[in-house]
Amino acid sequence: MFVELAPLVAPAEHVAVEAARPPLARRALRALPPFLYLAPGLACLLVWTYRPLVEAVQLSFYRWNLLPSRPKIPVGLDNYQQVVQLPELRHSLWLTVATILCLLPFSVLLPTIISLLTRRIRGRAGVAYRALVFAPVLVPPVASAAMWMWLLDPRHGLVDRMIGHPVNWLHERGPAQLAIIGITGWHLLGFAVLVVTAGLANINDEYSAAAQLDGATRRQITRWIILPLLSPTLVLLTLMTVLLSGQLTFPLIDALTQGGPDDATTNAYYLLWEYCFKSFNAGLASAAGLAFFLTFGLVALLLVWLFEKLSFHDN
Amino acid sequence: MSRIQVEGLTKRFGEVAAIDRVSLDISHGDFLVLLGPSGCGKSTLLRMIAGLIEPSGGRVLLDGRDVTFAPPRERDMAMVFQSYALYPHLTVERNIGFPLRSRRRPRAEIRQKVREVAELLDLAELLGRRPRELSGGQRQRVAVGRALVRDPGAFLMDEPLSNLDAKLRTATRGQLRALHRTLGSTIVYVTHDQVEAMTMATRVALLNAGRLEQVGTPTDVYDEPASVFVAGFLGSPAMNLIPARIESRAGRVQVLAPGVELPLWAAGDQPAREVTLGVRPEHLVLLPPASSSPASQPASQPASQPVPVPASPVFRGVVETVENLGGEEVAQCAVGGARLLARGPRPLGLRPGEPVAFDVPADRVHLFDRASGRRLVWQPASGGLPRERDHDHDSAAAAVAGAPGQVLDASTV
Numbered sequence: 001m002f003v004e005l006a007p008l009v010a011p012a013e014h015v016a017v018e019a020a021r022p023p024l025a026r027r028a029l030r031a032l033p034p035f036l037y038l039a040p041g042l043a044c045l046l047v048w049t050y051r052p053l054v055e056a057v058q059l060s061f062y063r064w065n066l067l068p069s070r071p072k073i074p075v076g077l078d079n080y081q082q083v084v085q086l087p088e089l090r091h092s093l094w095l096t097v098a099t100i101l102c103l104l105p106f107s108v109l110l111p112t113i114i115s116l117l118t119r120r121i122r123g124r125a126g127v128a129y130r131a132l133v134f135a136p137v138l139v140p141p142v143a144s145a146a147m148w149m150w151l152l153d154p155r156h157g158l159v160d161r162m163i164g165h166p167v168n169w170l171h172e173r174g175p176a177q178l179a180i181i182g183i184t185g186w187h188l189l190g191f192a193v194l195v196v197t198a199g200l201a202n203i204n205d206e207y208s209a210a211a212q213l214d215g216a217t218r219r220q221i222t223r224w225i226i227l228p229l230l231s232p233t234l235v236l237l238t239l240m241t242v243l244l245s246g247q248l249t250f251p252l253i254d255a256l257t258q259g260g261p262d263d264a265t266t267n268a269y270y271l272l273w274e275y276c277f278k279s280f281n282a283g284l285a286s287a288a289g290l291a292f293f294l295t296f297g298l299v300a301l302l303l304v305w306l307f308e309k310l311s312f313h314d315n
Numbered sequence: 316m317s318r319i320q321v322e323g324l325t326k327r328f329g330e331v332a333a334i335d336r337v338s339l340d341i342s343h344g345d346f347l348v349l350l351g352p353s354g355c356g357k358s359t360l361l362r363m364i365a366g367l368i369e370p371s372g373g374r375v376l377l378d379g380r381d382v383t384f385a386p387p388r389e390r391d392m393a394m395v396f397q398s399y400a401l402y403p404h405l406t407v408e409r410n411i412g413f414p415l416r417s418r419r420r421p422r423a424e425i426r427q428k429v430r431e432v433a434e435l436l437d438l439a440e441l442l443g444r445r446p447r448e449l450s451g452g453q454r455q456r457v458a459v460g461r462a463l464v465r466d467p468g469a470f471l472m473d474e475p476l477s478n479l480d481a482k483l484r485t486a487t488r489g490q491l492r493a494l495h496r497t498l499g500s501t502i503v504y505v506t507h508d509q510v511e512a513m514t515m516a517t518r519v520a521l522l523n524a525g526r527l528e529q530v531g532t533p534t535d536v537y538d539e540p541a542s543v544f545v546a547g548f549l550g551s552p553a554m555n556l557i558p559a560r561i562e563s564r565a566g567r568v569q570v571l572a573p574g575v576e577l578p579l580w581a582a583g584d585q586p587a588r589e590v591t592l593g594v595r596p597e598h599l600v601l602l603p604p605a606s607s608s609p610a611s612q613p614a615s616q617p618a619s620q621p622v623p624v625p626a627s628p629v630f631r632g633v634v635e636t637v638e639n640l641g642g643e644e645v646a647q648c649a650v651g652g653a654r655l656l657a658r659g660p661r662p663l664g665l666r667p668g669e670p671v672a673f674d675v676p677a678d679r680v681h682l683f684d685r686a687s688g689r690r691l692v693w694q695p696a697s698g699g700l701p702r703e704r705d706h707d708h709d710s711a712a713a714a715v716a717g718a719p720g721q722v723l724d725a726s727t728v
Contacts, residue, residue: 209367210400212387213471214461216417224417228404 060286066276079287088263089288092271093295099181099267100245106185107241108234111192115200116222130197134190141187141248145255148183173264176257180265183256184248192237199233200226232311239303242296268292317378317391317468317501318343319364324373326359326525333359335525336373341469341503341518346495348512349505351522352548357505358397358473360522364503365471366390377468393462394471397478399454401446401461407433408442411460418465432460452483459494469501476511488514509549513537521545539681543688546593546681552645555599557653558685559592561585570682573651577629577680579693590691593681596645596658599673601665602628628672630655634665646671 021027060079062072083089114133121129136144151158152169160166169175203226211221246269253259259266259274266274272292276285319341326334333356341347349357362368364375366387374383382390393414401410408429409416415425433439436456446454455475462470475491476484492515495502506512512519513533521528521536521544529541540546546554559572563585570577570592577592632650644663648655648671657663657673665671682691 204398204400206396206398206400207402209362209365209387210394210396210402210461211413211417212367213365213392213394214414214417215388215465216413217388220417224413225402 056286056289059282060290062283064282065280066282067280075283079283080291082284083288083291088266089268089271091263092266092268093292095177095266096246096268099177099184099249100242102181103185103188103241103245104238107188107192107237110189111196111237112227112230112234114193115196116226119197119200130194133193136187137190137194139187141251142255144183144187145252148179148252149256152179170256171261173261176261176265180249180252180257183252184245187248188241195237196230196233199230202233203229232307235303235307235310239300239307242299242303318376319469319501319503320374320376320379321360321364322374322376324360324363324375325371326356326363326368327371332525334363334370337522337525337527338373339520339527339530341501343501344499344517346492346502346504346515346517348516348519349503349522350509350512350519350548351507353507355522356525357507357522361471361473361503361505365392365394391468392471393465393467393469395455395458395462395473395475397474399446399458399475399478401454401457403446405445406442407438407444407446407449407457410446410457411438411464413461414465428464432464435463436460451478451480452487455479455487459491463494463498467500469503472502472504474506475504476506477508484511491515509551513549521548523548539690540593541690543591543593543683546683550595552596552656552658554593554595554681555653555655556683557592557594557650557655559590560587561590561682562587570680572653574631574653575629575650577675579677579680589685591683591685591688593683594655594675594679596656598675598679599630599655599657599659600675601657601659601663602672602674604670604672629675630673632671634667634669634671636667637663637665 022030059072061074061076063075063078064070064072118126118129139147149170152160154160154166154168154171157169159169167175169179207225207229208221211225216224246267249267250269250273253265253267253270257265259270268288269292272285272289275281275288319339321337321339321341324334324337325332335356337360339347349360351357359368363370366382366385366389370383374381376382377390377392402413405413411432412425412429415428420428429442430439433442436459438453438456438460441449441453441457446457449457455478458475476487479487488511495515504511504515516533518530519533519536520530523544529536529545531539536545537549540549540554543556547556557572557575559570559575559577561568561570561579563569563582567581568579568585570579570590572592575592630648630650632648632655635647635649635654638645638647639661642661643658644661644665646657646663646665648657655673683689684691
C-alpha cells in the first residue's frame with residue numbers, strides 16, 4: 001500500500017511557543033543611539049531655522065521696530081497688503097529674477113562647456129587645472145569685494161585700463177548690476193564646474209563605449225547620451241542658483257554698492273534687510289520675507305520634481 | 316561577414332603587460348571564446364579588437380584591412396557588454412534602434428528593423444519600457460537586440476551571461492548558439508566560465524596573465540591541454556597535477572612519484588626529467604582492494620568500467636573525504652604528499668581512512684615539463700611506435716605523440 005509522505009509542517013508545540021521579546025525599556029534604549037547622534041544637528045536646525053521661521057510668521061502680523069522695550073502692535077494683514085502694493089518690492093523681485101537668469105550661464109552653461117572640453121585632462125594636470133578653477137570659491141565674498149573694488153576703480157582699476165575707456169562700474173545703474181552679476185558668477189563658476197565634472201564622472205563610461213560601437217560620432221554621443229544623463233546635475237545647479245543667489249550676492253551688494261545707485265542693485269534679499277535693520281520695520285520685512293519664501297519655495301518644488309523625473313536610476 | 320586577425324597585439328599599462336604579443340586568426344563564422352581567469356586580460360583584448368582601447372603594439376586586421384587605430388565606428392562590429400550598457404533614458408525601442416539612428420537611417424526603416432529584431436528576441440511587448448523596468452534576462456536580450464539590429468560583420472560579447480541566474484544562463488546559452496547557427500557570423504566571446512566555452516565555442520583561446528596558452532576546439536583543449544595552466548583550468552574538479560619524475564628503469568620509461576608508479580613503454584634512451592603528471596578525476600579507474608579476489612569484486616563495484624585485473628596499480632593512497640554531487644561522487648585521496656581527486660558514478664564505495672588504489676588508461680595520461688609547464692610529447696628516436704606496455708594500455712604513445720608541445724627528449728627552453 002502506498003503511503004503519502006507527510007508534508008513538512010512545524011509541530012504544534014513549536015507554533016505555540018513565542019520567542020521572548022526583550023522588555024520595552026530595553027528596546028527603547030537600544031533604539032536611542034541613532035537619535036543621540038542626530039540630536040546636535042536637529043537642535044541647530046530647530047534653533048536657527050525653524051524657530052526663526054515661526055517667529056517671522058508671528059512678526060508679520062505685528063508692527064514693531066525691533067526695540068525690546070517697545071510693544072508689538074497687532075495689525076492683522078496690513079503688512080501683507082503693503083507687500084503687494086509697494087512698487088520697490090516689485091522692482092526688487094524683478095531684479096532678483098533677472099539676476100538669477102543672468103547667473104544661470106555661469107552656473108550651468110559655462111560649467112557644462114568647460115567640463116566637456118576638459119574631460120580628457122587627467123592625472124596631475126587635471127588636478128592642477130581643477131584647483132585653479134575652484135580657487136575663487138575659497139575667497140570669502142567680502143575679501144573678493146574689496147579686491148574687486150580695486151579692480152573696478154573708475155580711473156586706476158585694471159578692468160577699465162584693459163577696456164581702455166573709463167566706466168564708473170559701481171556708481172552707474174547698468175554697470176553696477178553687471179558688476180554684481182559678474183563677480184557672483186566668477187565665484188559660482190568654480191563650484192559649478194566641480195559639480196558638473198563630478199556629474200560627468202558619474203556617468204558610466206560603458207554608455208559612451210557602447211554608443212561608439214553603435215556607430216555614434218562624438219557629437220551624437222554628447223547630444224544623445226551624455227547631456228540627457230547629465231540633466232539631473234544641471235537641474236540641481238539651477239536649483240542651487242535660484243536658492244543661493246540671494247546669499248551669494250548679498251555680501252557683494254553690501255560691500256560694493258549698498259543697494260545703489262538709486263536702488264539699482266537692491267534685490268529682494270537686500271530690501272528685506274533694509275526694511276528690518278535700516279527702517280526698523282520688522283513686521284513688513286517678515287511679511288515680505290514670507291512672500292519671497294513661498295514664491296521661491298514653489299520654484300524649488302518644481303525644480304525638485306523635475307530633478308526626480310530626470311534622474312535615471314541605472315543599475 | 317568578417318575575418319578578424321590579431322597580430323602580436325600588446326597592451327602595456329605602465330610596466331605591466333595586460334596583453335602580451337597575442338596572435339589570433341578568427342575566421343569568418345567562428346565562435347571564438349576567449350577564456351581565462353579574471354584579470355588575465357581577455358576583456359582588454361576584446362576591447363582592443365573593438366577599438367575602445369588603443370594597443371601598445373601589434374595590429375588588428377579586419378578582412379585584411381588594418382584597423383588597429385580606427386575608431387570603433389569604422390569597424391562594423393557590434394558589442395554586448397557585461398553590464399549591457401543600455402541607455403537608461405531611452406526606451407527599449409530607441410535602445411535597439413540607436414545603431415541605426417546614429418547612422419541616419421530613415422525613421423520608417425528603423426521602426427521596421429526594430430520590430431523584426433524585437434519579434435526575434437521576444438521583446439515586442441516591451442518596446443515602450445525603459446531599461447530599469449526590465450528584468451536581467453530582458454535587459455540581456457535588449458543588449459543582444461541592439462547588436463543584431465544592423466547586421467554587423469562580427470559580434471563581440473563581454474561576459475554577457477554573467478549577470479543571469481544559473482537556469483536562465485543555460486537557456487540563453489542555447490539561444491546564443493542557435494543565433495550563431497542561423498546568422499553564421501563571427502562571434503568573439505569573452506568569459507571565465509568554462510562551461511560556456513565548452514558548450515558554445517567552435518574554438519577556444521585560453522589566456523593566462525596576458526599570454527595565449529592554447530587555441531583549439533573545445534575537445535582539443537580539454538583532451539590535449541598544451542600546458543599545466545590549461546590542464547588545471549578546464550574540468551570540474553580540475554585535472555590532478557602531481558609533481559613526478561620520468562626515468563628509464565630497466566629499459567622502460569616510467570613516471571615516478573611517492574605513491575605513484577606509472578610504467579609507460581620500453582625505451583632506454585629517456586634521460587631522467589622532472590615533470591608534472593596530469594590525470595583527470597574522471598579517468599581514474601578504481602581497483603578492487605588488494606586483499607579481495609576478482610570474484611568478490613561486484614561487492615564494491617567501482618568507477619567506470621569493469622577492469623581487467625592489473626599486475627600493479629598506478630596510484631596508491633588513502634581516502635580522505637568523499638563528496639556527494641548527487642549523480643556522482645568525488646573522492647579526495649592522499650597519494651604520497653599529493654592530493655588526488657577521483658570522480659565516478661555514485662556510489663564509489665569508498666570510505667574515508669581506507670587505503671585505495673587506482674589505475675589509469677595510458678592514453679589519459681598527460682605529462683608536462685615541471686619548469687616551463689608545457690606539454691610533453693613522445694617522439695621515438697627510431698621513428699617507430701614504442702612497444703607496448705605490460706597490459707592493455709597500448710594507445711598511450713600514439714595519443715601523447717599526437718599532441719602539440721615539447722618533445723620528451725628535447726631539453727626545455
